[in-house]
Amino acid sequence: MTLIDLAGWRVRLTCRPDVLAAAVAVRYAAFAAPAGPVALEAQVTLDGALRAAPGPEITVRASVDGCLGSKYLFDTPGFSGIINFASGKAGLALSSAAALEDVEYFLRIVYALVADCEGGLLIHAAGLVVDGGVHLFTGQSGSGKSTVVTLSPHAIALGDDLILLRPGADGWTAHGTPFWNAETLQRADQTASGPLVGIYNRWSTACPTGSQACWPAVGRWRRPCRWRGCTSARIPTSGECSDALRNHRANNRHRDDCRRQRHSRP
Numbered sequence: 001m002t003l004i005d006l007a008g009w010r011v012r013l014t015c016r017p018d019v020l021a022a023a024v025a026v027r028y029a030a031f032a033a034p035a036g037p038v039a040l041e042a043q044v045t046l047d048g049a050l051r052a053a054p055g056p057e058i059t060v061r062a063s064v065d066g067c068l069g070s071k072y073l074f075d076t077p078g079f080s081g082i083i084n085f086a087s088g089k090a091g092l093a094l095s096s097a098a099a100l101e102d103v104e105y106f107l108r109i110v111y112a113l114v115a116d117c118e119g120g121l122l123i124h125a126a127g128l129v130v131d132g133g134v135h136l137f138t139g140q141s142g143s144g145k146s147t148v149v150t151l152s153p154h155a156i157a158l159g160d161d162l163i164l165l166r167p168g169a170d171g172w173t174a175h176g177t178p179f180w181n182a183e184t185l186q187r188a189d190q191t192a193s194g195p196l197v198g199i200y201n202r203w204s205t206a207c208p209t210g211s212q213a214c215w216p217a218v219g220r221w222r223r224p225c226r227w228r229g230c231t232s233a234r235i236p237t238s239g240e241c242s243d244a245l246r247n248h249r250a251n252n253r254h255r256d257d258c259r260r261q262r263h264s265r266p
Contacts, residue, residue: 001014002015002021002024002028002032003033003034003036003038004031005032006031006175006177007115007120007165007166007173007193009114010033011038011114013042013044013103013107014041014042014044015044015045015046016045016046020044020046020099023099024100030191038088039088039114039118040083040085040088040089040090040110041090042083042091042110043091044091045091045092045094047093048096049097050095051077051078051079051094051095051096051098054096054101054104058076058105060109070086071084071085071086074092079092079095079106080092083110104178104179108122108179120167122165122177124161125137125145125162125199126149126158127159127163127174128152128155129155129158129189129192130156132194133194133198134174134194136196136198136199136200137200138199141181145181146160146161146181157176157189158175158176158189158190158193159177159180159190160181162179163176164176171196173194173195174193174195174196176190176193177190
């Protein structure tokens with residue numbers, strides 16, 4: 001059994017057979033937590049190797065009875081199970097030749113749902129701590145999130161793929177996760193956290209300095225950043241970041257409400 005703590009949200013993960021349990025314990029050792037209350041208890045059972053390689057083709061179906069009361073179903077060959085927030089239980093039956101990678105894919109889904117239900121967000125971004133504040137770099141896969149981490153040895157790297165955001169009275173706090181893309185990157189600081197001070201998106205044109213990691217700010221912030229010699233202007237405030245994330249979540253809720261209304265029509 002492995003108790004994982006990400007951003008203060010705990011998941012108790014029990015795996016079978018023992019060889020998988022041992023591999024999972026090593027993989028998430030940096031995020032291991034002592035005994036205590038959990039958001040979810042998950043059981044993973046490995047039997048066979050139907051799935052030759054992990055991948056994002058997993059199908060997730062959700063019920064429409066509201067957050068924290070919903071059931072999320074996995075129904076893909078070699079990857080089937082359920083997450084039930086009403087009971088606080090989850091189960092996954094695996095038949096995979098890459099079981100450890102598939103367990104991580106399962107955990108990514110679990111934490112995305114837990115964060116959403118608790119008012120937070122698991123965001124697709126790289127995260128760097130500079131001068132005590134966290135800067136997030138968003139973008140599609142292949143846009144250079146791992147590159148900006150590699151080219152920023154002066155910063156503390158929270159991750160290069162997925163960062164957990166948790167709201168608080170003074171704004172949002174960004175937390176590192178074990179969900180990285182590049183295996184070669186240093187992860188010594190992956191458990192770090194800090195207040196969110198900036199969100200950036202990849203520029204579609206070349207940086208004037210010739211850098212491969214030049215990012216502007218999202219939306220009305222529209223400023224180049226300091227990475228690799230780019231000029232710098234005002235860093236957006238924590239309040240501005242909070243407003244942007246709050247609008248993002250509100251838009252997602254509206255979209256989900258519209259889907260529920262369509263599904264409930266006779």
